[in-house]
Amino acid sequence: MTIEDSAMTPHLIEIPRIPDARGNLSFIQRGIPGVPFDISRTYWIYDVPADADRHGRALRNTAEIIVPLAGAFDVTLDDGHGGTRRYHLDRPYRGLYVPPMRWRVIDNFTTNSVAFVLASTIYDETDYISDYNNFVHEAICCQEAKKVSTPCIAEQVYNTEEFARETDIHHTSSVDNCRLIDLPRHAHAHGSLTVAQNDSDSPMEIRRAFFIYDVPADTARGGHSHHHSQQMIIAVGGSFDVTLDDGAQRRTYTLNRPYRALFVTPGIWRTMDNFSSGSVCLVLTDTGYDESDYVRDYNEFQCLTRGPKQS
Numbered sequence: 001m002t003i004e005d006s007a008m009t010p011h012l013i014e015i016p017r018i019p020d021a022r023g024n025l026s027f028i029q030r031g032i033p034g035v036p037f038d039i040s041r042t043y044w045i046y047d048v049p050a051d052a053d054r055h056g057r058a059l060r061n062t063a064e065i066i067v068p069l070a071g072a073f074d075v076t077l078d079d080g081h082g083g084t085r086r087y088h089l090d091r092p093y094r095g096l097y098v099p100p101m102r103w104r105v106i107d108n109f110t111t112n113s114v115a116f117v118l119a120s121t122i123y124d125e126t127d128y129i130s131d132y133n134n135f136v137h138e139a140i141c142c143q144e145a146k147k148v149s150t151p152c153i154a155e156q157v158y159n160t161e162e163f164a165r166e167t168d169i170h171h172t173s174s175v176d177n178c179r180l181i182d183l184p185r186h187a188h189a190h191g192s193l194t195v196a197q198n199d200s201d202s203p204m205e206i207r208r209a210f211f212i213y214d215v216p217a218d219t220a221r222g223g224h225s226h227h228h229s230q231q232m233i234i235a236v237g238g239s240f241d242v243t244l245d246d247g248a249q250r251r252t253y254t255l256n257r258p259y260r261a262l263f264v265t266p267g268i269w270r271t272m273d274n275f276s277s278g279s280v281c282l283v284l285t286d287t288g289y290d291e292s293d294y295v296r297d298y299n300e301f302q303c304l305t306r307g308p309k310q311s
């Protein structure tokens with residue numbers, strides 16, 4: 001099956017999972033098998049009361065991947081031609097790819113569950129079909145299935161040589177340029193939804209998402225800086241502390257709101273600790289994963305930051 005064919009069919013995606021003693025980490029970006037689009041929008045649904053029904057709807061041109069970052073829920077997909085299938089999602093390393101033009105209902109949320117969704121388009125109200133009869137009508141009329149745009153991943157992966165020629169950002173990095181951002185929060189009786197997408201309000205483009213979960217209490221993570229990667233770090237479940245260090249100043253943030261992101265610029269050493277039990281750390285970043293973007297040695301970090309600092 002080609003990626004174009006698979007992009008028109010719902011399927012479960014095995015999201016890479018990297019376990020270690022500090023917890024599990026999973027990451028998702030275009031190019032992972034079963035992920036056929038560039039991320040344009042992300043949103044997450046939380047604080048859903050048990051037995052709440054979220055309204056069904058379909059998207060005309062948007063493909064989505066739904067990941068249970070915490071807890072479990074069911075997703076029922078309907079193609080409008082009589083075919084329905086119910087998926088039970090209960091593992092943060094297993095996502096469901098939903099092509100455009102599928103009616104979908106999410107229900108059966110367990111307590112404290114978090115549904116994370118990656119979408120191929122930014123929000124557009126006209127893309128939504130919220131009436132089931134209209135959906136069936138359009139699904140029948142629309143015989144020619146729409147293909148998801150699939151530009152080449154090679155264009156997305158950053159060019160290490162080009163970056164290497166640039167002046168290293170560590171010389172000018174400052175914790176003063178990092179900040180908390182309150183993302184839009186849509187609170188309803190059937191749960192809350194927060195969005196981060198590639199629009200003019202975003203401080204960075206989102207190209208990859210990763211999430212850290214099953215972190216044992218008293219564990220620390222992080223302990224590195226990035227040459228280029230910018231990040232938004234969000235506590236979508238529970239809480240933890242993030243300490244930022246630019247070589248001259250340190251600042252610690254407690255993250256405990258699913259709608260509040262800590263924006264971290266490149267060249268900043270970060271450590272994360274004080275994870276509450278059951279916490280989930282979501283990180284949105286503007287680069288694909290590349291180990292050469294990391295500085296993992298604090299002495300090297302200090303050497304890199306010894307250049308003149310901007311005031």
Ligand code: T46
Nearest residue numbers: 018025027028210212221222223231233270272283289
């Ligand atoms: C960061 C903090 C907040 C991948 O293969 N792909 C990925 O996208 C990521 C993020 C990691 N990995 C591998 C690299 C390591 O072998 O997963 C393993 C664990 O990564 P690391 O030790 O860097 O995990 P943390 O929690 O210390 O740091 C992570 C991010 O790596 C980092 O960018 O800023 O979270």
